[in-house]
Amino acid sequence: MKARIKRILKRTPRPLIYILGLVLLVYGLFASVMIFSYNDWGKSGSLGDTFGILNAFFTCIGTAGIIYTLFLQNKTFETSIKPLLEIISKGEEDGYFKLLVKNIGNGTAMNIEILPLKITTADDSPFKFKEINFQQSTNKTLNLQASAEDFVMIGAYDEKNKLLDKIFLSLIDEKVSDFTFEFEVIYIDVSNRGLKQTFKLGLNDGRITMIDY
Structure with a gap:
């Protein structure tokens, strides 16, 4: 199982791994703050609404991912267009x-x-x-x-x-x-x-x- 995970990680582009890691880290930190800092979930719900910036943050990450994908496609296209x-x-x-x-x-x-x-x-x-x-x-x-x-x-x-x-x-x-x-x-x-x-x-x-x- 570990060997399979290593093969998958090896084939996965580094930037994608970094982006996924950052997303998981931010979600983990946010969940930790909500669970360990507030006992009253009614109050924490209103606080959670103020974290709408996370949506914008992840939207930016998604846009960056699309731009990176287009960049890779462009490089592949340039490589395929060669004189001979x-x-x-x-x-x-x-x-x-x-x-x-x-x-x-x-x-x-x-x-x-x-x-x-x-x-x-x-x-x-x-x-x-x-x-x-x-x-x-x-x-x-x-x-x-x-x-x-x-x-x-x-x-x-x-x-x-x-x-x-x-x-x-x-x-x-x-x-x-x-x-x-x-x-x-x-x-x-x-x-x-x-x-x-x-x-x-x-x-x-x-x-x-x-x-x-």
């Missing part, structure tokens, strides 16, 4: 890797940024360059409401910050066709919460899949 990005490769255009960024979530994603990806290759690496840097071609601010989409251009640069033409033809041969790379995208929602997603790019088919959120 999907990135689709659209091939190359003018030497840049073209990505379609779609917001498939329920909330607005703001200040979307694809973090730069730096790849350093070993001497025996099948890649033709010692260092490859993938980064957005422009610093434009990207904001997407739910169901909205926009394009982002990613450039591949060598160690001298020179744009590499024909990305896949220049970087990839049969030895690395099954390689994958991971990159991150950061943004904020309407509540200014920082969010991050991790994606994987397959060099064989150019497909981008989300692996962490």
Whole structure:
């Protein structure tokens, strides 16, 4: 029985426990005053009428409980409204890797940024360059409401910050066709919460899949 009561108390929100405890305390004090201070119940009845303030007090507690419930519902609603990005490769255009960024979530994603990806290759690496840097071609601010989409251009640069033409033809041969790379995208929602997603790019088919959120 005690264990069951503990489980119930553990699941009950703390503010609700405090409110119920306060109500029981006030009722207990009031009952104690009425029982131990007055022997004549006719007089105590008239005194009890003066405690109409208790009704107002408990009405305020009830109103506070309703407000708290609405607050919890609002927090739950905010949590359920989250942006979620999907990135689709659209091939190359003018030497840049073209990505379609779609917001498939329920909330607005703001200040979307694809973090730069730096790849350093070993001497025996099948890649033709010692260092490859993938980064957005422009610093434009990207904001997407739910169901909205926009394009982002990613450039591949060598160690001298020179744009590499024909990305896949220049970087990839049969030895690395099954390689994958991971990159991150950061943004904020309407509540200014920082969010991050991790994606994987397959060099064989150019497909981008989300692996962490």
